[in-house]
Amino acid sequence: MPPSSDLMQGTLDMLILKSIALKPQHGWAIAQRIQQISKDVLQIGQGSLYPALHRLEYKGWIRAQWGASENNRRARYYALTAAGRKQLEAELENWERLTGAVNLVLKASY
């Protein structure tokens, strides 16, 4: 099922990094979490999720490890690396600046 709103690749990366910032999660949990917190607006298609996860792993921002899930099945957990944490900070900063600027323009009365 395609995502209900279009998410740019960079934004998706940022969301993923944020959701595992507090503690490691496995892929399904990440998707569910983002969906829940955004009140079902952002539904990550699995076709985008796993390639994104592996790309982030390839770039060295997240690290994967096999662990036991809630019902004791094997699942792959992703955690932030130090480099990933730095990347997340940088991206958050970018995002704030970008959205702030857009908001200014939109709020201005012409």
Added chain:
Amino acid sequence: MLNDLRYRLHALSRRDRMEAELDEELRFHVECETEKYCRAGMSEEEAQRRARIAFGGHEQMKEDVREARGTSLLEQSWQDARYALRKLRKNPGFTTVAALTLALGIGASTAAFSLADAVLLQPLPYSHASRDVMVWGETPVGSFYGNVDLPFAAQEYQLYAGMQQAFQTIGVFRKKSFNLTGTSEPELQEGVEVSAGFFPALGGSAQLGRTITAQDDQAGHEHVAVLSHWLWQTHYHGDRNIVGKTVDVNGSPTTIIGVMPVSFVFPDGAGMPAGLDLPRRTAMWVPIALPPGAVGSNDMGLIGELKAGVTWAQLKQDLARYDARFIEQHPRAKGYWSRAVPLTEQAVTDTRLPLLLWMGAVLVVLLIACSNVAGLTLNRSVGRRKEFTLRGALGARRTRLMRQLTIENLLLASLGGGFGLLVAEASLWTVKRFGPATLPRLEDASLNFAVAAFALVITLGTGLFFGLTPAVGATRMNLAEALREGGQRSIGSVTAPRIRNGLLVLQVALAMVLVVAAGLLLRTFYDMLHTDAGFDATHVVTFELPLPASAQYADTNRMAQVYSEVLDRLAEIPAVQSAGFASVVPMGGETDSTIIRIPGRPATRQADAPGANYQFVSPGFFPAMGTPLEEGRDVAASDVLTAQRVTIVNRTMANLYWPGQDPVGKQVGVGMVKIPLRTIIGVVADTKQASLREPPSPEMYVPFTQNEIRTWPSMQTMQYALRLRGDDSGIAAAVRRAVDAVDPDLPVARFTRLRMMVDASMTADRFALLLLSGFGLLALVLAAVGMYGVIAYSVLQRTAEIGVRMALGAGRGDILGMVLRQGGVLALTGIGIGLLAAWMTTRLMTSFLYGVKAADPATFAAVAVLLLAVALAACIVPARRAMGVDPMVALRTE
């Protein structure tokens, strides 16, 4: 960056495990999703189904994941290669035909390149070869010896050696026969006598012992010899202690002073002008020991090593100085000049053009092979469009499919290339075994590194050439269109047939060129076989009787006596019908020649003087050879020095110098005034002397009993001809006995049937004909197969159209005409282009042709008709299939 590489390598090495892990991860996700739906209240089954739908296509995702990993290119290529291998195995017919075709083309090109490499590109095995130069005398164009490189005479060499400044060392060499006695049977070997500068000029050092020095090159010290490697191996069994031993050469004890390495074979006749008589294989070298003030005929080759820093212009100046001085001393020689040729160029003079032409022919064959395989691959890929479009629908990208096709074709090319190396090896072996011996350094041709690299480049080139074109055409996908048009009629793209037709036209044109060349050679060969040689070779045997240069045979009278005695004994052999001898029998080598003078004609400069070949004959020689005496009488035993001096001339000489007159009774003599004139007593028919190909030259035959000049021509050896009453196997032994009765130490050399000598003179032509005919036939077959493929496919595609036409009233004849017309148009286009190409290229072959011009219209027309016939024949089977189409069936499958 390094991390990146490490990750990729890591991914590659643990690929299987990573695949399994990915599978597990995705499965886990689906299970969680299922649970979610279950908890939402759906049934297990329903939940699973929705989970799977929500998840999307596994494979696509895995593909994306793999790509995200960055290893996809290598993985995919590996996968493609394995798939390609499987596909090739499943289509053994296509694979075999394509691989074989490629193997033939690549193999032939590699073999030809290896030959060219050995002969043209690899350096000569003499260490000073790059600075070595040979010098020849030239006469003005139009004179008797015009356009011919003349060897040096002893006096010319000594003059030049005394005044030259351009060379570090110069030396001369001259052919010499060696009568090796003392062993079981006296044996004749050929080699050269050389001056002291010979070995230093070439830079050759001996493998054992030493070479000839200035010390040896003087009277009293000249009974030494340097052996060639092959003689040392065959006759002296590679005796390591041979240096210092004494052997009997030409009646004198001679000390062996050295043995040359196997690579030193100079001179081997390669590229030397015809005017310089040389042994085919040099057995040994002895000193020439020219006395000061020596005078002789033009029979020596001159070779020298240039001084460091001397330019070509300086060399030419040096030679011009010598020319001026020589003309000062011999004013009648005005117009002569000297020409220098680098040794590297000299050695390949005869072979550069033929080799390059061969490479051209072989590359044409390769092109035909490539276009054939391109056509086959194109056919196959167009037939696989459904497969490709389906894969496209499943998510494969176009570049992926093109890459896969390219890999498939590269694999096919490699297969062809691998077999091609085998073909090349086999071809080289065949050429070495059966090829003409005139190719120098043939033994050096082998599959070396450079050659293998060439083969690789060719292979990859052909792979890409026939791989990309179909790949581009076949992967142009229009999903809806292709899947809509079911069955075999997935035509779609218009470019594929166009490419195929273009390839076919190219093949036909190339085949045309090769077959025309083969046809011209065929006519040459036929004309050579049927040309009037001027003698009858049936039941004629010849041999050479060289007299040793000992005191016993120092006097020319004594020599004449011996030859006469042997002749008498030979005539006594019952099997012999007639016998005679001459200086050189036809096909036996080159004769001496001279400037002549005819009384009553104005004196001319030496450069413009008339000339003729000049040799001795015995009575009975012409009858033995079957050469008809057209006028007058043969020489007789009564023609001795005390009687009138006589000579016999041939028809060419009679027509040249006494046109419209009867030459019998006229007088002619050698150029030197002090030698008296001779009276012509007879005219014989022309004979071919050196080869069947050459036009006859003017010939003067002089009785061997009237040798007044004594020093020239040499009577050292005579060639005997015996006409036998029938086949006789015991003749060799009978001849040996006859010669033994006169002197058991005389060797009987080169005993052979005249027929075989004639055949041997045609070896090169025969070989060329066989090869080129083989190529031509191959090209013809490939073109025919290509035509068949194109027409058959076209008929298949047009089945419905044919059905419609027949339903609308077309007869079977009309359908036949339609198909033949299609094939005919393609063939005629190819033939037209081929005619033009053949016309442009066969002119390069002119020097190999005899009796037929390079643009011979009869041959061109015949080949064009042949090709058209073959092309139409190739269309017959598909045409009949077209005629057999049942309109109802055809329309129904629409």
